[in-house]
Amino acid sequence: QVQLKESGPGLVQPSQTLSLTCTVSGFSLTSYNVHWVRQPPGKGLEWMGRMRYNGDTSYNSALKSRLSISRDTSKNQVFLKMNSLQTDDTGTYYCTRAEAAFPFDYWGQGVMVTVSS
């Protein structure tokens, strides 16, 4: 069945770089888009960026200067890197799947990231 699972450090120091991995199963990264979405504690959802099935990427302009998304199709993994982290980057980070022109149907369980010294 379709599964996505995020992994990465739970604690990052301010000004450091966040590296997260989304490991997928049950579908191919060359057939579906994978997106990253985050949610600060007690707040709403923010779309961060997308890895398209063909390897193209799109980013939220609010994060574009700090954000990079890549993938390794042989390992069924999509990666997120975001630099210059600040305390307001604290939150739960999700990876989620979507077909072109369709919304997110499957989500990972999320990984909580705290930015603190």
Added chain:
Amino acid sequence: DIQMTQSPSSISVSLGDRFTITCRASQDIGNYLSWYQQKPEKSPKLMIYRATNLEDGVPSRFSGSRSGSDYSLTINSLESEDTGIYFCLQHKQYPYTFGAGTKLELK
């Protein structure tokens, strides 16, 4: 960016009641609007896609509709399992944007 204005921000409803949440889009998004339910400490769950289509497995008491730039999620005959936070999402244009959420509680 397309702004999605969602209302109400919270609501208390009695079991068996009917209620509606609305999202208004600041630009044309066609039918590229979906609705999600989120339970505490859980990932969002897709309920409605393309404005009016019920996701597989979602109870038929949920429905979606559109009137111009206003999109609505209606729950007929509320059940206790329907509590949670509901978000709309526009996926017409990047950056995709979400509504701020509606917290649904039992009265």
